[in-house]
Amino acid sequence: MRAIEFAKKVNSVDQFLDWIPTDIVKNVKFRISLHRFLANNPEAQPTFLEMCDLKPQIAFNALFFTYDPRQPLGKQARPFILRPQQSVAVEALKDAIDNQHDLAFDKTREEGATELICKMFSLYFLLRPETYFLVGSRKEDLVDKSVSFQNGRLIGPHQTLFHKIMYGLVNMPPWIPLNINKRHLFLQNLDNNAMIEGESTNESFGAGNRATAVLIDEAARIEPDVAQYLIDNVHDTTRCAIFNSTHFRFGSAHPYNKLLISNKIPVIELGYETNPEKSVGLYRSPRKGVVELIDEGYYVDTYPELNLSDRSTEPVNHILYGSLYPPVLKVDDLPEKYAKTWVADGGDATWGMPRSVWLDKEIKRGRSRTDLAQNILRIPQGSADQFFDNETVQKIKAKYVCEPYITGNVLYDVIDKKVTNCKFMSGRRHAPFKWWGKLEKGRPDQKHNYVVACDISRGTGASNSVLAVLDVNNSELVGLYVNPYIDVTEFADLAVATCQWVGGINKAFLIWEANGPGETFWARVKKTGYRYFYRRADESKITRKRTQSPGWRSTPGVNGTKFAQLGELDAALYESLKEEKMFQYLIIHDAELCNELLDYMFLGDRIDVGLSSEAMDSSGARFAHGDRVIAAALAVLGTKEQIKGNWKIRRTPPPNSFQARFDRINQELEEEAENSRVFLY
DSSP states (O other), X not given: OXXXXXXXXXXXXXXXXXXXXXXXXXXXXXXXXXXXXXXXXXXXXXXXXXXXXXXXXXXXXXXXXXXXXXXXXXXXXXXXXXXXXXXXXXHHHHXXXXXXXXXXXXEXXXXXXXXXXXXXXXXXXXXXXXXXXXXXXXXXXXXXXXXXXXXTEEESOTTSHHHHHHHHHHTSOTTSOOOEEEETTEEEETTTOOEEEEEEOSTTTTTTOOOSEEEEXXXXXXXXXXXXXXXXXXGGTOSXXXXXXXXXXXXXXXXXHHHHTSSSSOEEEEOGGGOTTTOTTOEEEEEBTEEEESSHHHHHXXXXXXXXXXXXXXXOSOGGGSOSSOOEEEGGGSOHHHHTTSOOBTTTTXXXXXXXXXXXXHHHTTOOHXXXXXXXXXXXXXXXXXSSOHHHHHHHHHHHOOOOSEEEEEEEEXXXXXXXXXXXXXXXXXXXXXXXXXXXXXXXXXXXXXXXXXXXXXXXXXXXXXXEEEEXXXXXXXXXXXXXXXXXXXXXXXXXXXXXXXXXXXXXXXXXXXXXXXXXXXXXXHHHTOOOBOEEEOTTSTTOOEEEEESBOOOOSTTSHHHHXXXXXXXXXXHHTSSSOOSOOOBOOOHHHHHHHTTEEEETTEEEEOOTTGGGOTTOOSSOOSHHHHHHHHHHHHTTTSOOOOTTTOXXXXXXXXXXXXXXXXXXXXXXXXXXXXXXX
């Protein structure tokens, strides 16, 4: 049916959009017929342009072209035909611009997000008088580099934003007039005074300017401090800021990722799994040796002899993937020629994301894990060089993570500067103190020894104060207290109270980070009279020569104490997965602690912490600084001082025995020496 006949029968813009063919050959024929009709019938042109304004998908499928130099000669200019998820993205863009709100794109590379945004700006530039758009990328040469329209041809680098914008304009059919003024970083429609301007995304981006909408492209590649400044201040320039990027080496530490998970703005995902060409044969491996065939139809057609349609299971979480009840296969039960079709690794290589025929080929090409995380899977943690191995953390989650045995808080009194009457009181489900061990008569097993490790915040709500209790006998983190609002001195009292409540064969060993509020913490601990605590030692030396300085002090850099202690934690976590454990290990049960492990990453010569847990932290902290991880690392360090409890050989000497008198004299001398020291704060 010819376009003229479509035009006579069309009843709505949605119906017209449905009539546009998506097959590339049929689409080209449709365009030729449509624009021949419009060129010969000027009275129909305003109606068509109005439809494009109301339903921009029509402009994409019937007007716009895109450029791909990888295609064979003569086929580099391709009609822009929207895929289903791209059509959703166009609708979201229209809503953001028309109703003036922010929008973010979380994309797999080559899914056309930048093209979509640039072509939308082109459409508004063409149809909406007096509109003004600002576009930016991290380098000026990526915004505009000698892009111009000369002698009927568009010249300049195709990767620039202005080339993408102008490519949508200069390839319009001849009946659409194009009267423009193009200068460096500037484009103006001389017929309706619409304008598009560009600049690099530096600290002054958009300063003093006002725009209908702003594009901040490749946001995750902007230096983190600059990106945060832009996110905070772009609202002075526009009410519609559009952030677009794949993830980059800054990973979850970058403000762009923080924005994606903030729940403050809508996020459009353009992933490979929603691309009909790349999602053929979609499947996932929920656990080792097992696969779920999400694209059931592909495998039913490819392997009819396996009777796959008879193997259904529980629904998958993401209905966009296809079948709600995908067939499940145990790969080891299949003949070898079929087993090699799928990778049943429990999702280790893809961070639990689904695979497809296309993705398996890409992985076989030798693409690195970082490349996969950045450009295909949209995994912010994997986009950077992670300190803790993702596969190890996922195994820990599967093997050890569970709900606490009890939640509550440690109650106590402070009388004459002494912390007393310490007990654990169970409370609501989201109480700050989680406990995974069993309690006997309201206390942990008194035949064991314990370490109490603290990472201290200032109690303003920005980050967490964390207290971790390690059962030394079981090498198990049995207790975890997390609170972003507790005062430093109150937290010190709680730490001492926890030590007294936990007890054990020896007293519970207390260790904390001395940096920052750690000094205030120690001043309070000192007043309570608690004396079984960590004194700074040179952990890099075999002798571990100890000083009288209280608390562990973090120093930066690859040769610093923070790097070394996180390395010991990493080794202890890895050892916990072995059947025969030969070295120090640590068993953890807390899911949020596991999430924070994945946020630690290398950035140059330092270790930094991501912010991906910010919006999800159950404690209510505004920022996640990896506080649970530091507490766990200090707990591991504390085991060097606190031996395992041995009830059989440890006996309390009679009060008047030589051993009892000797112990009392030593304790008095130690307290006297401690009280005589002068502390300068």
